[in-house]
Amino acid sequence: MRILVAMSGGVDSSVAAATMVERGHEVIGVTLKQWSGPDGRLPTAGCCTVADAEDARRVAAKLGIPYYVLDYRDRFAESVVAHFTSEYLAGRTPNPCIECNRRVRFGALLSRAAELGCDRLATGHHARVDHDGTRYRLLVGRDRDKDQSYVLHMLGQGELASILLPIGEMTKTEVRAEAARLGLRTATKADSQDLCFVAGDYREFLRERLPQAARPGPIVDATGTVVGSHRGTADFTIGQRKGLGVSFGEPRYVVGVDAATSTVTIGRREELAVEACLVTGVSFISGGAPEEGAEVAVKIRYRSAAVAATLWTENGGRRVRFSEAQLAVSPGQAAVFYRGDEVLGGGTIEEAA
Amino acid sequence: MLYLDHAATTPMRPEAREAMAPYLDADFGNPSGLHAPSRRAKDAIESARERLAALLGAAHPLDVVFTGGGTESDNLGLAGPCLAGSGRGGVVISAVEHEAVIETARFLGRLGCPVRVVPVDRFGRATPGDVAAAVDESTRVVSVMAANNETGVIQPVAEIAAAAREANPAVLVHTDAVQAMVSLPVNLGLLGVDLLTVASHKVGGPKGVGALVMRPGIELEPVIHGGGQELGRRSGTHDVAGIVGMVAAAEAAVFDRDRFGRDVGEARSRFEAKLTAAVPDVVFTIGAGADRLVQHSHFRVPGISAETLLIRLDGAGVAASAGSACQSGALEMSHVLAAMDLPAEEAAECVRITFGWTTSPHDGDSAAAAVATVVGDLR
Numbered sequence: 001m002r003i004l005v006a007m008s009g010g011v012d013s014s015v016a017a018a019t020m021v022e023r024g025h026e027v028i029g030v031t032l033k034q035w036s037g038p039d040g041r042l043p044t045a046g047c048c049t050v051a052d053a054e055d056a057r058r059v060a061a062k063l064g065i066p067y068y069v070l071d072y073r074d075r076f077a078e079s080v081v082a083h084f085t086s087e088y089l090a091g092r093t094p095n096p097c098i099e100c101n102r103r104v105r106f107g108a109l110l111s112r113a114a115e116l117g118c119d120r121l122a123t124g125h126h127a128r129v130d131h132d133g134t135r136y137r138l139l140v141g142r143d144r145d146k147d148q149s150y151v152l153h154m155l156g157q158g159e160l161a162s163i164l165l166p167i168g169e170m171t172k173t174e175v176r177a178e179a180a181r182l183g184l185r186t187a188t189k190a191d192s193q194d195l196c197f198v199a200g201d202y203r204e205f206l207r208e209r210l211p212q213a214a215r216p217g218p219i220v221d222a223t224g225t226v227v228g229s230h231r232g233t234a235d236f237t238i239g240q241r242k243g244l245g246v247s248f249g250e251p252r253y254v255v256g257v258d259a260a261t262s263t264v265t266i267g268r269r270e271e272l273a274v275e276a277c278l279v280t281g282v283s284f285i286s287g288g289a290p291e292e293g294a295e296v297a298v299k300i301r302y303r304s305a306a307v308a309a310t311l312w313t314e315n316g317g318r319r320v321r322f323s324e325a326q327l328a329v330s331p332g333q334a335a336v337f338y339r340g341d342e343v344l345g346g347g348t349i350e351e352a353a
Numbered sequence: 354m355l356y357l358d359h360a361a362t363t364p365m366r367p368e369a370r371e372a373m374a375p376y377l378d379a380d381f382g383n384p385s386g387l388h389a390p391s392r393r394a395k396d397a398i399e400s401a402r403e404r405l406a407a408l409l410g411a412a413h414p415l416d417v418v419f420t421g422g423g424t425e426s427d428n429l430g431l432a433g434p435c436l437a438g439s440g441r442g443g444v445v446i447s448a449v450e451h452e453a454v455i456e457t458a459r460f461l462g463r464l465g466c467p468v469r470v471v472p473v474d475r476f477g478r479a480t481p482g483d484v485a486a487a488v489d490e491s492t493r494v495v496s497v498m499a500a501n502n503e504t505g506v507i508q509p510v511a512e513i514a515a516a517a518r519e520a521n522p523a524v525l526v527h528t529d530a531v532q533a534m535v536s537l538p539v540n541l542g543l544l545g546v547d548l549l550t551v552a553s554h555k556v557g558g559p560k561g562v563g564a565l566v567m568r569p570g571i572e573l574e575p576v577i578h579g580g581g582q583e584l585g586r587r588s589g590t591h592d593v594a595g596i597v598g599m600v601a602a603a604e605a606a607v608f609d610r611d612r613f614g615r616d617v618g619e620a621r622s623r624f625e626a627k628l629t630a631a632v633p634d635v636v637f638t639i640g641a642g643a644d645r646l647v648q649h650s651h652f653r654v655p656g657i658s659a660e661t662l663l664i665r666l667d668g669a670g671v672a673a674s675a676g677s678a679c680q681s682g683a684l685e686m687s688h689v690l691a692a693m694d695l696p697a698e699e700a701a702e703c704v705r706i707t708f709g710w711t712t713s714p715h716d717g718d719s720a721a722a723a724v725a726t727v728v729g730d731l732r
């Protein structure tokens with residue numbers, strides 16, 4: 001087959017490309033240029049830097065595959081950045097990785113793969129795709145600490161049929177060992193460089209790009225009483241306890257962030273805890289929905305453990321009832337449903353209650 | 354492989370390789386020295402200088418400055434006169450200049466030199482009137498390229514130079530003839546300019562060598578400082594083999610010009626006719642609308658991005674390009690097409706095919722077939 005591999009310049013996608021080559025496929029490597037510095041060039045710090053693209057290019061050369069940098073700046077700005085800022089201004093906590101995977105990687109790039117005559121798109125995500133005889137399934141990555149299935153929950157049968165996740169069966173240690181065995185220069189490169197400028201230090205991104213998030217404003221309690229002030233909502237996220245600059249007898253947590261009015265709302269731990277949440281924009285990987293009251297495990301944040309819950313249809317979305325109250329359930333984040341190793345699907349948290 | 358990117362660079366001509374060989378081997382001396390090996394090297398570059406001066410119409414061989422390429426010559430051609438003496442001379446450039454000129458102008462602007470950028474018509478040509486209108490007392494250098502590297506469009510340089518001097522007789526006119534040199538007669542007199550930039554690797558010489566050729570008596574502030582080679586106008590030990598190779602290639606190119614024009618012209622006609630037959634909605638950016646270099650064909654296929662087309666062609670063993678690529682190789686919105694008022698969506702579809710001295714007329718057929726196959730596949 002001919003395979004397009006999305007190469008970020010990190011070790012995971014390097015090994016993904018190498019694995020495809022070793023399996024005898026005809027491979028094309030690409031790096032997406034998602035944004036650029038003020039002079040239009042690739043940035044020199046952060047993600048998608050010149051150095052990252054050069055790493056990817058050197059790996060591609062070592063593997064003997066053609067390599068291109070594709071310009072996805074407009075696409076990224078239109079979908080990921082615009083979505084992030086409008087969601088944030090609406091008082092929500094968006095996850096840019098999900099939008100990027102939905103619109104850019106497994107959206108625009110997947111159609112590009114077909115245009116380039118490729119049969120499949122491979123990425124370096126830690127997750128697995130298998131086929132149970134009737135349907136494709138998305139499974140958590142073998143390396144649970146590195147599992148990235150959360151940001152892939154929106155994929156459907158069509159996408160899963162067209163993608164390959166070659167390192168999903170490997171642990172990070174194995175990925176690095178493989179890179180070292182092949183002499184790839186990314187073998188010892190630091191982790192998590194696959195976070196982009198929005199996802200990486202989103203506070204800095206907000207301060208730079210969104211004046212509303214850098215505006216001083218009041219800190220209020222649940223009753224609306226002003227209890228303090230802040231220098232910009234960018235510094236706060238739901239569930240945060242430190243750095244509030246106000247002191248009470250017992251700890252206070254951020255329970256709401258509204259950039260539009262520059263208001264940060266704080267409350268006690270109880271005010272942060274909810275029994276349920278409403279999830280909208282729900283999709284299921286199999287194409288069919290599970291039964292009413294289905295018992296699932298749900299992840300309400302990228303890097304937190306899944307918790308037991310039941311799913312109930314409501315307003316075209318799903319009411320998720322947690323088996324025990326959860327703290328810091330943030331509207332805008334994805335809720336992803338699991339059963340064992342399998343990702344059932346997920347959606348966006350609309351309201352926590 | 355079908356190589357259709359001769360404007361990016363072209364294979365070395367055998368004459369250049371042959372001329373260079375001794376200086377890569379036995380005649381390795383540094384031309385700035387008193388012993389015999391030095392004399393042989395010095396003799397080689399001075400002979401090359403005489404020949405290039407004759408070729409490009411310089412009154413005296415010392416009006417030729419050897420540089421590290423087209424980019425450096427452009428830098429020296431603008432910054433040299435503007436920063437010479439006291440004060441900060443102004444520059445006037447066209448909007449479609451090569452980055453080597455645009456970025457130098459921007460740099461001079463940061464140093465306090467007045468910079469003006471003259472707009473172009475929809476084929477990318479500046480008019481003598483617009484250039485003259487931009488020239489004033491502060492203007493030291495006017496720089497308008499002889500032919501554009503993306504589209505191949507030829508600028509009315511002689512008319513522009515005359516109009517600029519009418520506006521200010523003290524002005525110096527520089528032209529970047531890096532692309533034009535491949536297929537047009539190029540010299541100071543014909544173009545009516547004071548300073549002329551050429552680059553070795555575009556005419557079949559080695560990369561990293563170029564020249565700035567001038568009328569007598571022009572004072573230049575160097576951009577590279579050091580041991581004072583090239584009469585202090587460009588320091589650094591000479592690339593002897595490179596200089597010898599460049600001049601041999603330039604002579605070969607001039608000698609070969611008629612044949613080049615015929616073969617390449619035939620290749621391009623066949624390419625454009627056959628592609629039009631196979632893909633009727635193909636749009637040639639310039640077509641018959643303006644004079645253009647015989648080796649350039651610039652076109653787009655509506656609905657197909659240049660990125661996709663070029664990658665597919667690369668996969669099929671056909672090397673072509675778009676006008677502008679950044680350091681990473683990603684295609685960029687071309688400032689040339691933007692200045693020509695091409696909408697961004699159309700500019701993102703534009704592809705450049707450039708033929709060269711190794712092209713046979715039949716390559717035009719193959720090129721059209723290759724593009725048509727990819728387009729057929731995508732539609």
Ligand SMILES: Cc1ncc(COP(=O)(O)O)c(C=O)c1O
Pocket residue numbers: 360361421422423424425427451453498500501502529531532552553554561562563
């Ligand atoms: C019109 C023009 N000017 C200048 C240059 C730069 O020449 P060099 O590559 O020798 O630095 C080029 C080559 O890309 C060119 O096409």
